[in-house]
Amino acid sequence: MHGTGGNERDLVPLGHDLDPDASLLSPRGKVLEHGMPRFFRRLSEGVFDLEDLKTRTHELADFVIAAADHYKIDNRKIVAVGYSNGANIAASILLLRPETLSAAVLFRAMVPLVPKTTPSLNSKRIWIGSGAHDPIIPASSTKELVELLRSAGADVTIRFFQVGHELTANDIDLAREWLRDFN
Numbered sequence: 001m002h003g004t005g006g007n008e009r010d011l012v013p014l015g016h017d018l019d020p021d022a023s024l025l026s027p028r029g030k031v032l033e034h035g036m037p038r039f040f041r042r043l044s045e046g047v048f049d050l051e052d053l054k055t056r057t058h059e060l061a062d063f064v065i066a067a068a069d070h071y072k073i074d075n076r077k078i079v080a081v082g083y084s085n086g087a088n089i090a091a092s093i094l095l096l097r098p099e100t101l102s103a104a105v106l107f108r109a110m111v112p113l114v115p116k117t118t119p120s121l122n123s124k125r126i127w128i129g130s131g132a133h134d135p136i137i138p139a140s141s142t143k144e145l146v147e148l149l150r151s152a153g154a155d156v157t158i159r160f161f162q163v164g165h166e167l168t169a170n171d172i173d174l175a176r177e178w179l180r181d182f183n
């Protein structure tokens, strides 16, 4: 899932790079912010419209399940890959619809919402890449997400890079290695 202002084509090369054998499903965020696609509405930077976020999370989870069925993709091996806004909705799917995913690779993610009941993420593996100098998603927000996911039982690997919000080759290399061990 792409970041704010991106589209469904952005991360397809990244998907191939992470796992050349994987089937890729790349949706476009359905919300527009001044013409820029996103996966859910926000009130300001880092302040989310929680009702819209919940609705969009369920809508996207339903879409993934229906698409996996349609394309005959093994629904026990679905890995979400997201950057920024796309990573945040992937985290939201983990928290609200954990059955949708078996693993996730989240580049520059924060806590999207705190669910009323803690989900069971016992069998989930999650890799998170954080920019130590990210002005949009401070490392502290990413650490809160790690704590939330771990408290729900997930196996979380967190890597900090001495960069900002941008995605780097280092992120991709380490995520690819992690995914290879997972497969």
Ligand code: MLT
Pocket: 003, 004, 042, 045, 046, 084, 085, 086, 088, 136
């Ligand atoms: C969000 O809105 O999901 C985060 O602030 C990241 C972004 O700017 O897209």
